[in-house]
Amino acid sequence: MQTDCFFCHLRTLEKQIKKFAPPEEVRKQLVGEFIDKYTGLQKQYNPYAAAAIHAMIRKYLKVEDPYELEKAESNRKAIEIVKEWRKILDQTSNKAYEAIKLALAANIIDFGPGHKFDIAIDIGKLQKQELAIDDSSSLFTSIKNKTKVLYLADNAGEIVFDKLFLEQIAYADITVAVRGFPVINDATMKDANIAGLQDVAKVIHNGNDAPSTLLDRCSAEFMNEYREADVIIAKGQGNFEGLMFDKDPRIYFALVAKCEVIANFIGIEKNQTALLNSRRVDKTKKA
Amino acid sequence: MQTDCFFCHLRTLEKQIKKFAPPEEVRKQLVGEFIDKYTGLQKQYNPYAAAAIHAMIRKYLKVEDPYELEKAESNRKAIEIVKEWRKILDQTSNKAYEAIKLALAANIIDFGPGHKFDIAIDIGKLQKQELAIDDSSSLFTSIKNKTKVLYLADNAGEIVFDKLFLEQIAYADITVAVRGFPVINDATMKDANIAGLQDVAKVIHNGNDAPSTLLDRCSAEFMNEYREADVIIAKGQGNFEGLMFDKDPRIYFALVAKCEVIANFIGIEKNQTALLNSRRVDKTKKA
Secondary structure (H helix, E strand, O other), X not given: OOHHHHHHHHHHHHHHHHXXXXXXXXXXXXXXXXXXXXXXXOOOOHHHHHHHHHHHHHHXXXXXXXXXXXXHHHHHXXXXXXXXXXXXXXXXXXXXXXXXXXXXXXXXXXXXXXXXOOHHHHHXXXXXXXXXXXXXXXXXXXXXXXXXXXXXXXXXXXXXXXXXXXXXXXXXXXXXXXXXXXXXXXXXXXXXXXXXXXXXXXXXXXXXXXXXXXXOOOOHHHHHHHHHOOEEEEEHHHHHHHHOOOOOOOEEEEEEXXXXXXXXXXXXXXXXXXXXXXXXXXXXXXX | OOXXXXXXXXXXXXXXXXXXOXXXXXXHHHHHHHHHHHHHHOOOXXXXXXXXXXXXXXXXXXXXXXXXXXXXXXXXXXXXXXXXXXXXXXXXXXXXXXXXXXXXXXXXXXXXXXXXXXXXXXXXXXXXOOOOEEOHHHHHHHOOOOOEEEEEOOEOOHHHHHHHHHHHOOOOEEEEEEOOOOOOOEOOHHHHXXXXXXXXXXXXXXXXXXXXXXXXXXXXXHHHHHHHOOEEEEEHHHXXXXXXXXXXXXXXXXXXXXXXXXXXXXXXXXXXXXEEEHHHOOOOOOO
């Protein structure tokens, strides 16, 4: 973990403390546990540290799903605005490409630290942007009739747009995996149901509570799907941080670079979108 | 230290790391020392913790005065705008009162965490505000010809307006004390020279590097002046936090409440100004 990430994790902690306003005694315990565990946490990759920190937040703030309201609102808003986008998409010739650009743009829906956004405006802006890295032709070449595609979802709301993209590659054999438990605003089975993902794909969860896909912590059911997949599409920074060191050419990362640390690591600018094959990631670099 | 203060100290740390952009290795050492010392720091009052944290910043970032440029700019800007205020003051009848309100408003000049301001605009706004607590009549009654007044200065720039106030009570025997070493944007002897404080008062420094007045750490020379003073005017939150538990009726605190913690403690709103005698402070409360 870089020190930039340390400050970012702390912003998460502070935001949740402000939101749930527990007594000072509880705040002290929560911050105390963070401090006690920090030396261990800072040696870990961010998604492991994030999972630990969110577990502390749930424990001390006594709330199972701290972002429940934000997720409900994201889903509602996304379902509302996706209709317009569906019409726009109907009029374009390169539907699958425009739809994955849209699903990528929808990755802006994020309630992590330091992210402020207006769903409708920002998705529109991002969708117009060129991808900073674009491995879409390689991706689309890989996806044929019955290709086993495993789609690792990221956030609630965003999955409404993921669904719109998956409709365009409905000829493949698609499984979507969401998180096993609530963490930040990441999509769970509940959100998948609201978005109606079951209409276009088999939907599973990964059995884990990290805001990422941590293969050493995922369920056996998930790992079966993972092993059998021909193509893996991993949405968002969380999934990127969990899988970026795996030299697995099946993986395509699709994300908005939301912080300098990840943008620098990939070699793009903050707030740019990228669709990149795992082979592009420089495994020698430190994150 | 409350947990709100913990997050605030960390913002200071992050801001200085961003500003001086040291290598990641140095950042890790700085954050590591903060984490190591946190358990001890959080049992202390804020000015002691702040002094320790700023000492770490100077040590790891290898910079003696991290706010040198901000202070020079504050002094320059204050000297520029004080001329207009001197004209306005010349036309008012209650000069000493209007001048201390102005010196109080100038306390907004602060480069601590989370403070954004425009000197000219904000001083104007604050000067128009009513004081939320106003012990000025008791203060002015105490100050007579030859009364020994010890004025504990706070920030660079601000002291230009302190001087304007001190001119109004030039009939007293005034000593101004600045910090002994650079810390945040607090005024030191260098700033006192730039503001020309020597023209209206004897100027000393307190021999210590805390952004406050910590009596157990101040120099013998300073403590002599402190003991001999009839009236003590302590500017800013830093001095308040250092002296608020002393039951010393000679002290008048003059400050803008810059955070919720201190505003709540005093019983005013954040961003309100107050001139309050030490007797008003509820010593039973915890800060």
